[in-house]
Every structure is written in structure tokens, then in C-alpha cells.
Amino acid sequence: xxxxxxxxxxxxxxxxxxxxxxxxxxxxxxxxxxxxxxxxxxxxxxxxxxxxxxxxxxxxxxxxxxxxxxxxxxxxxxxxxxxxxxxxxxxxxxxxxxxxxxxxxxxxxxxxxxxxxxxxxxxxxxxxxxxxxxxx
Numbered sequence: 001x002x003x004x005x006x007x008x009x010x011x012x013x014x015x016x017x018x019x020x021x022x023x024x025x026x027x028x029x030x031x032x033x034x035x036x037x038x039x040x041x042x043x044x045x046x047x048x049x050x051x052x053x054x055x056x057x058x059x060x061x062x063x064x065x066x067x068x069x070x071x072x073x074x075x076x077x078x079x080x081x082x083x084x085x086x087x088x089x090x091x092x093x094x095x096x097x098x099x100x101x102x103x104x105x106x107x108x109x110x111x112x113x114x115x116x117x118x119x120x121x122x123x124x125x126x127x128x129x130x131x132x133x134x135x136x
Contacts, residue, residue: 024063
């Protein structure tokens with residue numbers, strides 16, 4: 001299931017991508033428009049800023065803004081930053097691989113085979129969608 005952190009992060013990014021002006025947008029405006037707790041949103045936007053998706057400006061006229069074009073923000077990157085590994089089990093993760101403690105042989109594991117297909121189908125969707133696709 002998608003976490004609220006990821007859901008709200010996607011909503012905030014799409015809001016920032018859809019505003020006409022490229023001026024910084026205050027957290028309160030995003031929170032109100034997307035019906036997100038401002039305190040929770042602050043944490044999410046900070047994560048997105050630290051990972052190179054957003055810039056911020058302090059003081060009067062301050063807020064958050066995209067530092068990349070929406071077409072250059074891949075959903076694989078956003079999902080990994082906000083949600084963590086895309087794979088549902090660690091033994092099929094591309095970036096966070098770990099051998100399962102209870103599995104003697106991954107090559108014979110039925111769960112591994114199924115989860116590889118699930119991971120690959122999710123990656124296909126994420127790789128073929130950018131932030132621009134979510135706002136068009």
C-alpha cells in the first residue's frame with residue numbers, strides 16, 4: 001500500500017508543477033489546496049529538497065519550488081526517495097537487495113519469481129512516467 005508520505009509528496013509535487021508562476025509557493029498554500037497537514041507536509045518537502053527535487057527560499061515571498069523541469073522528474077526517483085525500495089521483498093530489490101533469512105535458494109523460490117514480475121511491472125510504470133505526465 002502507498003504510504004501517506006508518498007501520496008502527499010506526489011500531490012505536493014504535482015501542485016508545484018501545475019502553478020503558473022515559477023515563484024516559490026508557501027507550505028500553507030500547498031497544504032490547504034491539497035488538504036494535507038502542514039506539519040507533515042513540511043517534513044515531506046524537506047525530504048524532497050534534500051534529494052534534489054525542490055529548492056526553497058526563506059523569508060517574505062519564500063516557499064518551495066521545483067528545481068527541475070517536470071518532464072525531467074522520473075517517478076522511479078520520487079518513489080525511491082519517498083517510499084523506499086520499489087520491490088515488495090528485499091531479495092528482488094535492485095537497489096536494496098538482501099537475501100531472505102528463510103529462503104535457502106532464491107532460484108527455486110516461488111515468492112521470488114512472482115515478486116520479480118511485480119517489481120518489473122511497477123518499474124515499467126514508474127520509468128515511463130514523469131511529473132509532467134501527472135499534470136497533463
